[in-house]
Amino acid sequence: MRKIDLIVIHCTATREDKSLSPAELDRMHRQRGFNGCGYHYYVRRDGEICSMRPVGQAGAHAKGHNANSIGIAYEGGLDAGGNPADTRTEEQKRSIRVLVRVLCEDYRIRKVVGHRDLSPDRDGDGVVEPEEWIKLCPCYDVESDLAEQKCRGRCRLFG
Template structure:
C-alpha cells in the first residue's frame, strides 16, 4: 500500500465556456503517453466527482510527488478568453471540499496544496511565491478549501430538505 501524505489540487486548464469531460481528459493524457488519466479524481462543472485512477496506484500529475500523493483536478481554470482564473462553480467548490475532507480523514496528516505550490523555491526563503509559480494551476489558493466552509443551503434552513 502506498504512503499518502500529499493531496494536490489541479485545474484542467480548459476554458470555462467549454465542456471538457473525463473522457476528453483521459484521451489527452493517453496521447501524452500516460497509461490513463494522471489524476485520481476529476470534478465536473456540475459537481460530479469522477474516479479516474485507483488511489492505490501512483498518479501522473505532479512530477516528483506522484509516489506519495493523490491528484484531484477540477474542470476549468481558464476564463472564456483563455486566461487563468478560478472558474469553479458552486457545485465544484462543494464537491471539492467534501472530497478533500474525506481524503484527509482517510490520510490524516496529509498536506493539501495546489499544483503551483509545488513549484521550486527559487529564492530559497521557504515560501513559494506567485513570481516563482511554474503554473497558475489550480488558479486559487488550495488551502482556502479548509478555511472557508460553504454557506448553508437556504432550502435546508427552511426545512424543505432534511
C-alpha cells in the same frame, strides 16, 4: 498500499465556455504517454466527482510528488478568453471540499496544496511566491480556500 500524505489540487486549463468529459481527459493524458488519466479524481462543473485512477496506483500529475499523493483536478481554470481564472462553480467548490475531507479521514494526509505550490522556492525563503510559480494551476489559493477544512484531528493541512 502506497504511503499517501499529500493531496494536490489541479485545474484542467479548460475554458469556462467549453466542456471536457472524463473520457476526453483520459484520452488527452494517454496521448501524452500516460497509462490513463494522471489524476485520481476529476470534479465536473456540476459537482460530479469522477474516479479516474485507483488511489492505490501512483498518479501522473505532479512530478516528484506522485508516489505519495492523490491528484484532484477540476474542470475549468480558464475564462472564456483563455486566461487563467478561478472558474469553479459553487457545486465544484462544495464537491472538492467534501472529497478532501473524506480523503483526509481515509488516509494520513498531512498537506493539501495547489499544483503551483509545488514550484521550487527559488529564493530559498521557505515560501513559494507567485513570481516563483512554474504554472498558475489551479488558478486559486488552495490554502485560503480550504483553511476552515478540518480532518477530525487525523491530519494536519498546509504543513
